[in-house]
Amino acid sequence: MKIKKLKGGFTPYMTADEKLLVTVSRNTAYIYNLEDGKLLQSVKSLSNLSETAVSGDKKLLAVKNTSGMIALISLESGEEIGRCAMERREGNAIVFTHDDSGVLDFDWDGRTMFLDSADVKHRVLDGPTNVVLGRLPRTVFMHYDVYSDRIYRFMDDEEAGGDTKGRALVSSADIENIDYHTVREFDNIPEHLQGLSFCKTHNYYVEWKKNLLIKTDKNFGEISRTELPPEWKTATGKAYDRIWVSAGEKYMFVDFGKQCDNPRDFQAYSAAASLSCLYELDTMEKITDFDYEYVSDFLAFDDDRRFVLATWNLSYLLTV
Numbered sequence: 001m002k003i004k005k006l007k008g009g010f011t012p013y014m015t016a017d018e019k020l021l022v023t024v025s026r027n028t029a030y031i032y033n034l035e036d037g038k039l040l041q042s043v044k045s046l047s048n049l050s051e052t053a054v055s056g057d058k059k060l061l062a063v064k065n066t067s068g069m070i071a072l073i074s075l076e077s078g079e080e081i082g083r084c085a086m087e088r089r090e091g092n093a094i095v096f097t098h099d100d101s102g103v104l105d106f107d108w109d110g111r112t113m114f115l116d117s118a119d120v121k122h123r124v125l126d127g128p129t130n131v132v133l134g135r136l137p138r139t140v141f142m143h144y145d146v147y148s149d150r151i152y153r154f155m156d157d158e159e160a161g162g163d164t165k166g167r168a169l170v171s172s173a174d175i176e177n178i179d180y181h182t183v184r185e186f187d188n189i190p191e192h193l194q195g196l197s198f199c200k201t202h203n204y205y206v207e208w209k210k211n212l213l214i215k216t217d218k219n220f221g222e223i224s225r226t227e228l229p230p231e232w233k234t235a236t237g238k239a240y241d242r243i244w245v246s247a248g249e250k251y252m253f254v255d256f257g258k259q260c261d262n263p264r265d266f267q268a269y270s271a272a273a274s275l276s277c278l279y280e281l282d283t284m285e286k287i288t289d290f291d292y293e294y295v296s297d298f299l300a301f302d303d304d305r306r307f308v309l310a311t312w313n314l315s316y317l318l319t320v
Contacts, residue, residue, distance in 0.1 A: 001288060004037045006030070006315040010296050011093070012308050013052045016146050018301040020058065021308060023315045024049040029063055031075070034301065037317045043078060045071050051093050055100040060117060062103045066090050070103060070115055070122075082120030087111055087128075095144045097175060104151070104173065110139030112151065114175045125178045126171075129155070140166070141192045147200045147247075148218045149173050153180055154189055164189050168220045184220035195243035204245040208238045213245075213252075229284065245281060246300030246307070252279045253307075255295040278307075292316070 008023030008030040015021075020040075021032040029052050031041040043061060051064040054075070061073040068090045071083040091107030103115040105122070110129030115122045130138030141154040150170045158165040166189030169180040188207060190196045195206025195213065202223065203216045211233035213226040232239045232254075241257040253276065260272035276295050278287045292311050299308040307318040 002319040004317040006032060006037065006308075006317055007039065007042070009310040009313050009315045010049075011051055012297055012299055012310045012315055013054065013093070014299050014301060014308065015054050015058070016056075020054055021299075021315075021317075022052040022054060022061070023310065024052060024063070025313060029061060031061070032317075034306075034317075041075065041078070043073055043075075045073060045080060046083070050090060053094045053096050053103060055096045055117075056098065057100055060096070060100065062094055062096065062115075064090070064094050064105070068107055070094065070105060072103075072115075072117060072120055081117075084115055084120050084122050086113060086115070086122050087124070092142045093144065095146075095173075097173075102175075104144060104175070106142035106144070106151070108139070110142070110153065112142075112171070112178050125175060126180065129153075137166075140189065141196075143192070143198065144173060145198045145218075147198065150218075151178075151180075152198075154192070156189060163187055170219070184216075193242060194238070197243075197245040199245055199247050199249050202249060206243055208233075211238075213243070226284075242295070244298040246298075246304045248300065248304035249281055250304040251287070251300065251307075252281045252284075253277070253298045253309075254279065258293075276309075287320075 008025040010024050013022040021034050023030045027044050027047045029043045033040050045063050046065040048066040049063050050066050053062045061075050064070045068086045068088050072081040089107035089109050094103050094105050102117045105113040111127035112125045113122050137155045137157045140156045143152045151173050153169045156164055156166045166186050167182045168184045169182050171178050171180040190205035197204040205214050211228045215224045216222050241255045244253045255276040258272045259275050260269045263269050274291055274293045276290045294312045297310040309316045
């Protein structure tokens, strides 16, 4: 397996045509050519960057920080066009509209917002859903799916017996027609930090209490269940930190985190090795191990022949 180290990491962004990759570190965004892994440009902007997006014509870079502020930057000149505080809540990933007229943004209060590229001003298209902390129902996660061109919203409706009952809603990504409707109700709402994956033709999530990987259609209608290895489920919970299914559904990447029996032993935990593994999805046969600390994201492209593995500070470009 070929591995190339890249600057930046955390939450990488890949353009829909799989040509460019953007990684971040602190106040800097790094733009790479995915064909050869070469750094094309680095741009300094807002402090504490968390999300990025590139316009379809590749002329604009949008960057978002942990305060929810978004800046628009010209990739031709490297100059900042303007910035907007939005609603001052960070939230989830951002994406340019198809016509590059602006950026769709989704915050932790469940707002769907649009930032206009011309005047760098925003408007709220829908929401918020959970302004009062702890109030139900509330939005727990939002995601734009490039493969179905829709926005997903996951709602937490009820806490019952240790379970979180909720639902998945979808809306067209058309800024003039934002209208969320429920497509699936859950006894245990999927948690995006455990095993929620949006692939080209299906979605996946982990039902960790039963140690199952659930395959669904794009409306989260269940198709099949796969038992995960029993050693991944311990008496006290799950033995993994996160699971990703590759875009073409050929592989599954699992981050098992720090290999320490007693996480409360700070010295032992700090010195412990990290473990993550790449598996064949159909057979669950392990392909290889990694020892990178704090894996934050996994992106597959080129028909699952190549991957971007991101950590908090660095990224790795891998070719099977």
